[in-house]
Amino acid sequence: MTKKTVTSMLLLMLALTVVLAGCGGKSNDGGQAAGGNENAADSGSKVTINFMHLWPAGSSAQQNKLVNDIIAEYQNEHPNVTVKQEILENEQYKNKLKVISASNQLPDVGVTWAAGFLEPYAKGNLFAPLDDLLSGDLNGQFVSGTTEAYAIDKKTYALPIELNISPIYYNKAIFEKYNLEVPQTYDQFLQVVQTLTENGVAPIALGNKDRWTGSLWYMYMADRLGGADTLKNAINRTGTFEDPSLIQGAAEIQKLVDMNAFNKGFNGLSNDEGKSEFMNEQAAMYMMGTWELPNFTTNPDIPQEFKDKVGFFKFPSVEGGKGDINSWVGGPGVGLFVAENSKVKDEAKAFVNYFVQKWGEKSVVDAGVIPATKVDTAKVELPQLYIDLLNELNNASNLTLFADVQLKPDAAQTHLNMIQALFGKAVTPEEFAKKHEEAIAEGN
């Protein structure tokens, strides 16, 4: 009997050892990634740059190939440099970045998001300022308003490589059927909405369960009424959300709701469900970021006849409003950072400089990703919808970053909740403004 006990004890210990060993394995990986730059420190000739990114060959095949191409070219031109990649899926990437930043083992070059995401890293001196690159040969290459999203206290901590703006897509066939023109002014836009509701077509597809979708509409309304700076100032506390134009913007949203401008039950639908109203041609318009473009152009899963029907227009200007029709709501997606304590900082910066330029030349054609650098549409071959939008982008007078990205996480939640309440008519425009004021004041 005792013998049996001993055997089972041993088995148990073995099992536990395996469990513990499993836990230990992960931390080893992190150690190796950081250890790579040690050999670079002493020899000036051979340099290894560790590059951590989030485009696995499986789920982001096109981006992955593009990254590999750029790295191969770079290594050809700089034979002493080796770029070592570490690739993770989006969510894992975010988690790993958090963990390794706590132990100060960031890769030399990595991917980050703008504003709120970036802030703790910048404030913790984990990322190196890249302003010297911006004043170098990248000067003037970025679409205006994109690098600012990565700036904290006047220093730019990452260079954006993706850019999204939000046009209103519309179904040309539906517009034609009811003899509608693309609206240039807000009054014309209201006319379009009116005609469509009278004919029983949902004018605008919206899934506001996700809340940032409704935020886009409010932001444009605020922009067209108050001009590009009113909302920005309200967020950075030089202005206020109780500005008359911002309150009026909220009131206009509720007018649209009263007109039944949005599809039924929008507050209970997710963005995907809202989108399907547009894709099924039950709704005539849909405002969304340019990340949807492949669905309207190149995606083979979507019937060509539908794709041919999709056009876009800019959010119309409002009479008496201070906003410019060429001002966009949008935001850069991910950007590249260089770690502050990288042992090969200069080489890493040079690589980022090279990468951003090459990416800018190729990403839209190779991967359908609009880069944050300006694209010369005469030189590239693309679906017409892309070309038109890129041309608009080159004319952009302003880019207002998505409000929920600009705001601190806490205040962003209040903003998003208030958006849903505003669309659901649970608050008045004045209360809407007041709650924003309270939330932002609390965060500071």
Added chain:
Amino acid sequence: MDKVMSNKYVIALYVLPALLLILAIIYVPIVLTGYYGLTEWNGIGAMKFTGFDNYARVLQDNAFWQSAGHSLLLAVFSAVSLFGYLLVALVLSGKVKGANTFRKIYLIPMLLSSVAIAQLWLKVYHPTNGVLNSFLESLGFSNPPAWLAETSLVLGALFIPILWQYAGFYILIYYAALKNIPASLEEAAKIDGANAWQIAFRIKLPLIMEVIKVTIVLAVVGSLKYFDLIYVMTDGGPNGASEVMASYMYHQAFRGFDFGFGSAVGFVLLLICLIITWIIRKLTESKDTIQYS
């Protein structure tokens, strides 16, 4: 074997691995959560010790109490619906034709994952293409409501799938408990002239009282910490109308990056669950358990 088991060290050795794991995975995190609730912490960076600030904030937070109210309402509905499940189980455990098939039918929702159920009911409730509204329209209602978008309806609309999801589980528990009652008792009662009603309520129910108590606790505590369907179907919206305590905690911690406050909410949620469990135990306490065998 008895000799081995009488050795205290051996007992300790057998108990230890499980005990260590439970301590490390459950109890230590509970204590840590309570501690995090005392700090201001955004998930990265340094924690700042702020004493009981977060807990004071939770207690004064209207949004929290609103969500707590929703959770309690769900708990009440779950507890009341147990009565219905009990009736179904009583019928099934009798000699009904096809009882076995029915039992399986009731159990199927239990086998689906919560997310699948949520997707299913999202389709049912879809404002224009959903089964429910199509049905209502065919009956002649011209403008059926958007179930998940109306603040006054959303909670009720969510309770139905939640109750539906667990119905089979409780029916199965009751069914098993009722089947455990020796047939001789029922026969003896019949000989003494008891009718079916009396057999059910005077003999069977008292015998499974312990099981009923356990299911009440399970249903109430399960409801208080309920999260999944609500997270997928409405995410607490619109405008917090379907927010429950667990989803509120999630939103504060993981969306608002306020892990200190989120932990405090989580800890208060734990305390509420403990207190209510204790109250239920007190209310259903009986001096002597009935045994007929």
